[in-house]
Amino acid sequence: MSSTSTRVTGGVEDRATYALSNGSDHATDRLVALDHFLDPVTTSVLDRLRVQPGDRCLEIGPGSGSIAWDLAGRVGPTGEVVAVDLDPSRLTPAGNLHIYRHDIRDGLPVGGPYNVIHARLVLVHLPERRQVLRMLADALAPGGWLVIGDFGDTTMPVYTSPSASDTDLYTRVVQGVQRVLEGHGVDMAWADDTHAAMRDAGLRNVDVVEHAESWTGGSTGIRMHQANTRQTQDELLQHGITAADLDRFRELMEHPDFAARSYRFVCTRGQRPPL
Numbered sequence: 483m484s485s486t487s488t489r490v491t492g493g494v495e496d497r498a499t500y501a502l503s504n505g506s507d508h509a510t511d512r513l514v515a516l517d518h519f520l521d522p523v524t525t526s527v528l529d530r531l532r533v534q535p536g537d538r539c540l541e542i543g544p545g546s547g548s549i550a551w552d553l554a555g556r557v558g559p560t561g562e563v564v565a566v567d568l569d570p571s572r573l574t575p576a577g578n579l580h581i582y583r584h585d586i587r588d589g590l591p592v593g594g595p596y597n598v599i600h601a602r603l604v605l606v607h608l609p610e611r612r613q614v615l616r617m618l619a620d621a622l623a624p625g626g627w628l629v630i631g632d633f634g635d636t637t638m639p640v641y642t643s644p645s646a647s648d649t650d651l652y653t654r655v656v657q658g659v660q661r662v663l664e665g666h667g668v669d670m671a672w673a674d675d676t677h678a679a680m681r682d683a684g685l686r687n688v689d690v691v692e693h694a695e696s697w698t699g700g701s702t703g704i705r706m707h708q709a710n711t712r713q714t715q716d717e718l719l720q721h722g723i724t725a726a727d728l729d730r731f732r733e734l735m736e737h738p739d740f741a742a743r744s745y746r747f748v749c750t751r752g753q754r755p756p757l
């Protein structure tokens with residue numbers, strides 16, 4: 483069975499709108515960079531969960547679908563993966579992978595229980611993140627795991643730069659992107675609150691893995707900055723960043739003498755107590 487729910491938000495116009503739509507031409511660069519940066523971390527966390535053939539999994543906001551496909555391979559033909567995204571156009575349903583176009587704030591398109599629920603870089607965008615987390619925790623089977631990964635920092639140290647003014651420019655632009663995203667509901671403090679939120683939702687064996695790395699000009703990871711500044715360009719220009727700033731920023735992101743720390747990725751897992 484392959485499925486597409488066309489229900490989107492049910493007329494809730496005052497909700498925060500997602501700023502980085504998958505429908506944009508720039509989304510491909512961002513999703514490639516995300517998979518390159520984060521899939522090794524996420525899959526190593528999933529390895530520790532001992533996902534079994536026949537398990538049911540829920541993937542929230544799959545983006546390119548790399549983790550949805552990974553889970554589909556782990557659970558095999560006797561299991562299933564339900565993938566839910568506002569815009570799932572980059573995934574093709576097949577076999578045990580079922581895809582729903584759906585806003586997770588409207589509830590689950592397919593009820594639980596699930597053995598594994600995963601959401602990467604989704605809850606950070608949603609002001610309703612605590613209610614969503616509680617809903618996801620309630621949809622776990624006894625012994626099932628919730629895995630939530632988000633970026634958790636507002637500081638992005640520069641390691642090397644062609645000049646002091648380039649360092650300042652980088653900091654201003656990256657902070658400008660963060661301000662734009664905050665205007666759409668993003669909370670970068672949330673990642674460090676996820677552990678406590680999982681405990682409050684009744685989960686146990688909660689633990690956290692963090693990952694950060696250096697991004698050098700021209701590398702795959704740093705293209706995330708290129709994609710995000712292009713996709714938020716109109717709003718950045720209203721936040722004191724000029725077109726000339728953006729031109730130099732884009733040169734800098736390709737410059738071999740520039741290197742900065744990546745976003746700090748915080749991946750938290752928690753388990754519903756077994757019966």
Ligand SMILES: C[S@@+](CC[C@H](N)C(=O)[O-])C[C@H]1O[C@@H](n2cnc3c(N)ncnc32)[C@H](O)[C@@H]1O
Nearest residue numbers: 500516543544545567568569585586602603604
């Ligand atoms: C930053 S991307 C991350 C994609 C993927 N999880 C990854 O880490 O590479 C966020 C994804 O969540 C989806 N998304 C955002 N808000 C959503 C919502 N309210 N309900 C369902 N999906 C949502 C977006 O369409 C996008 O695919």
